[in-house]
Amino acid sequence: MDRTIINLAASRLTRRAAIATAGFGGLIVAACGGDAAPAAAPTAAKPAATAAAVPATAAPAPTASKAPVKLRVIERTPSEEEIMGLRIPIFMKANPSITVDVELVPSAELITKLQTMAASDTLPDNGHSYLGNQSYHNFALGKAFIDIESYIARDKIDLKQWFPALVELMRIDGKLHGLPYKGQVLGAGFYYNIDLFEKGGVAVPTDAWTTDDLMKAAQRLTVRQGNDTSQFGYSIQTWGGENLTAHLRAFGADPYSDGGKKSTLDSPASLEAFQWYENLFQRERVMAPLADTPALFVDGKVAMVGRAYFNFKTDPILAKVGDKFKWDGAMMPKNAKTGKRGGMFAGDGNSITRNSKAPDAAWELLKFMTDKEFGVGLALQSKGSTTPGGRPDVYSDERILNHPRLPKQTQKAQLASVTEINEPASLPYNFRAPDVEGTRDPEITKITTGGAKAEIGFLKDLNARIQVILDKPRP
Template sequence: MRNWLKAAAAATLAATMLTGCSFGGNDGQGEKTPTSLKVMYYDESSFYQEYGMLFSALYPEIELQVVSTQSIYQSSGDGEEVDIEKRKQEFLEKEKPDILMLEMNEYEKMAQDGKLIDLNSYITKDKFDVEGLVPGMVDYMKELGGGQLYGLPSGFSSQVLFYNKDLFDKYNIAYPTDQMSWNDVIQLARQFPVEGSKEERVYGLRVGYSGDLNQMSTMIANAEGLNYVNPTTKEMTINTAGWKNAVQTAYDALKSDALYSEDPNNGMMGGTSYEDYLLRNPFISNRLAMTIDGSWFIRELEEAKNNVKDPSKLVQNWDIVTMPVSAQMPDTSSSTYYNNIFSIAKDSTNADAAWKFISYISGEDFARVKSKVAYNNGFSIHTKYIKDEEGRNFAAFYKLKPAKQLYDYTDFDKLPTQFSMMFYNYMNEEFMAIQNDEKTIDEALETLQVKGEELLAQESMTQEEIDEMWQKQMEEEQAKMQEAAGEAAAE
């Protein structure tokens, strides 16, 4: 990828020089004015690979200086609570970056605090085309900005529902459609037959990698805007009617045998070739009607087409629709996210040059070049470059807006450092007990509520203690896998 970007930058620069185009500012005499821009980003190397190399080739008169934000989020190592907001303010005061790379909740907060420059005047002056951008994106950014546009994303990511049209045709079942609810999708999955061995039968739906109760319940709960903890108030919120409904929906779906769940031994069985690896995915091997995945799965489908010798083993006719949604919020999805929002700091002395960077990164030329790099990192914000040569419904990737985030994710840093890891393990244990009919949903959620409250009352562990806990968990998981592999070999 690095070599490709270098080549693309060189080619773009050469084309610019050949056509005699002039970029950048000047002093009125045709001379370019040197400008230095400070860019707030998490890592200098990744910034240049993703953005800086192409921009610098086109605008050599603008010097980019990357100030890394990694120090903001580094643990103190002694278990003490880290005040991310305080660190961030100290960082901004010290470095004074012109361009800020923000996530959605950071963008919303800084816009509300009056720390960003409104981009509308620049857009009007330069006649920047917003019509070709992802529908609803600019309005959403204005909504977060209190009515003004203070930044533009450089891309977005989302998940969708892939479906096998041939299997739907074979069993005379209607295709899924955009904005179906979770209940509707599950009912669709249950129309497929459940007979046959696990290795050969057809399945209706796969949710996530493992497809277990924990993962599916969480995805349904997220669609409804539910979380298991309120990090701002440090209160557990898992023992609620909403969560009970989400878990019950997932439980009923799993018990119907319509859903595919990953065999933990799947990676240790069968052949060892790349073709064998690809065919282990039941959607690729034509045994799964629907699966939820991201844009990266398109690359895997293409890899299978190019590497599996017998085409009859592969899914041939597939398409996509939007991710299942909440019936109460059919236009939003918790799996849609606008990435790397670039804004201009209110006190920047180089706002014009900063806008030049943002307008290029958000513009069609950059989108055209970046569209050549598959779909591994999501999509451009220009719908013109989100298309499929075979006419598939790629609009499903951008039809849903991001769900409004209920909490600032930095508030999670205020929880004990061990909370997320340990509570996830508790969820796995309790949800597996539900799945195995060893506990009722009410019993498991009540237990999780209590265990979560106990974790929230603890002091944060030191980094050394966290590392020891990780190591112990990894050893236990490895022992379980070896035991399962031995049992599978014996059978």
């Protein structure tokens, strides 16, 4: 695994040799902050220069001189590499006694890296983790992340500046072990190829669309010669993990009830949801295989991508589609029966670790990395993850709504998603999301490939296996 050390105080970039990391029972990495996520005319423009992508703001007035402190931070490359290089120098200018060294690791290896460091008590001062897959919760339970309630009280921090759903998701037995770093409604995004709609003579989606409209359009926009499909009408970016909640909620279902203590995968509404997907995948054959969605959309062979992250527009679309075709985005169409779009608030957290020798300085950095300007900068990165900061004032900022490289309608839909689809997380009460997902997801994926039928017997058997996991104590 390559790692990069950015000594921002010295403004130098060096590449270190590969190091081995031990696996600790891999937690599933949340896609919401991943690299492949995601004007008047909706055609995506070419990426702007990196320096112009992030807001340039004046540094706060420097604080009083204190004893020198060095902080170490682990972040992802390329997910947050750009924002760290641009904003951390501003923090150090305002805090001249604090030097911040940023170690970059490949995005997919962040959690494993932190697990390995926790086992050897070599954690950095500040740690980035995920809420949807409960890696944050498990680090906190293992005392890798410290309780920050005393800091919040001392500085009279107004927690309302972050989305309440994210703050509540981060509470463990009433206490916070970090602050919301990034946030979004999972599975709320919906993208479409305008050129394919025009070629097929189909009206482009509107906010009034329902799943019935989606189905009809998918049928008309699927092109097949015999058993070979050259163009799919519909596809989905997400399926399992914490993302399954969005799929089920559109049908009035939920993976769990009783505060995450009971599995409800065998409810009538869940059955209806799985049968709807089975129909599109197996009988109508209008849905692209799960693994092929990003590549097929970029190649102009998929007309619509649903249940997407809003940052899907950046790397898979903006960076790769270029001027090949016109595209735009919206919120997911409403379910024709329930009127629900489906979604779940989740995101990433940032925390102070137990190994920090300068927790007061780490607290100042934590506040800086979760403030409005950092959150806007995250959303305006020209590469990596563009999931915005987990704050209402970030989503409503004019720099986001009038993004220089993205269709205005898409940006408005992103804002609407956090107000209209304001649904909290639904996760295991005992913080065993990785165990649940490792058991459940391979089985429900069989429904999409024809390897299993969406029948009540199948779901009851799977539900019983999940309940065994939910009945276990916390890790």
